[in-house]
Amino acid sequence: MMDAVTSSLGAWLTHTLPSETTITFDLPDNGTHAGVASDAQVSAYLYDVREEPHRNSGVLSVRDDRAQLTGRQDPPRVFQFSYILTAQGRNALARQHLLGAVLQAGGCRHALPAEFVATSLVERGIRSMALAVAPHDALAATHLWAASLLPPGPALSIALLAPLVPDIDYALAPAPREVSLGIGNSDLPDAGITRRSRSGGRGRIEETPTAMRGFMAG
Known part of the structure; x- marks a missing residue:
C-alpha cells in the first residue's frame, strides 16, 4: 500500500510540474545542490x-442488491x-519555482x-485521498538539516490521508429456518385457580328534598 500511495503522489507531481522535471522518491544526498x-x-x-x-468502531454489514446480508467488514x-x-535546479530561484508550483496546485484542492x-x-475501493500541503504538524526541514540528512535549502511538506479497507468476511452463520417466540396457547393446567367475575353495579341512590321530608314527617 505504501508504494501505491507514493506512486499516486508521483503521478500528480508529474502532471503538476513542467514536463522536463524528474520526480524521485529518494532523500537527496547532502551537497547535491552545490x-x-x-x-x-x-x-x-x-x-x-x-x-x-x-477511528470508527463496530462492524459494517455488507448487503447485496436485494438487501440480503452477505458479509461483515471492519471499518x-x-x-x-x-x-x-x-x-x-540551476539556482535557488529555480528550486523555489518548482516547489511553488506544487504549493499553488495543492493549495487549491483538498484531495x-x-x-x-x-x-x-x-x-480496494480507494478512489480519492485527502491532500494537505504544508500541514501544521509536519516535520521541520531544519531537523533533517541538523542530522545531515538534507542539504540546506527550501523544502515543502505534503501529507496524504489514505484509508486501509479491511477484507470482507463472507463466512456467515446460516440463517435459522424458523424462529419461535413462545407466543400462543399455554398448555399448563389451570391448577385450581378461581377467577372472580365482575360484580354488578351499585343500586341507584335517590335523595328526598328537605321540604318534602318535613312534609312527610308532619
Whole structure:
C-alpha cells in the first residue's frame, strides 16, 4: 500500500510540474545542490506513516442488491503519509519555482484527483485521498538539516490521508429456518385457580328534598 500511495503522489507531481522535471522518491544526498547545473528535479521523500487518532468502531454489514446480508467488514483505518519535498535546479530561484508550483496546485484542492490514484488502490475501493500541503504538524526541514540528512535549502511538506479497507468476511452463520417466540396457547393446567367475575353495579341512590321530608314527617 505504501508504494501505491507514493506512486499516486508521483503521478500528480508529474502532471503538476513542467514536463522536463524528474520526480524521485529518494532523500537527496547532502551537497547535491552545490554547484550542479542539472535539470529540474523534485524529490518526494516519505519520512513518516501514522494512523489517524479518530477511528470508527463496530462492524459494517455488507448487503447485496436485494438487501440480503452477505458479509461483515471492519471499518476502514485511515493513515497519514507524510512527505518532504526538495527541489534541484540551476539556482535557488529555480528550486523555489518548482516547489511553488506544487504549493499553488495543492493549495487549491483538498484531495488528490481520482485520475492519479494508483490502480491497486482503486481496486480496494480507494478512489480519492485527502491532500494537505504544508500541514501544521509536519516535520521541520531544519531537523533533517541538523542530522545531515538534507542539504540546506527550501523544502515543502505534503501529507496524504489514505484509508486501509479491511477484507470482507463472507463466512456467515446460516440463517435459522424458523424462529419461535413462545407466543400462543399455554398448555399448563389451570391448577385450581378461581377467577372472580365482575360484580354488578351499585343500586341507584335517590335523595328526598328537605321540604318534602318535613312534609312527610308532619
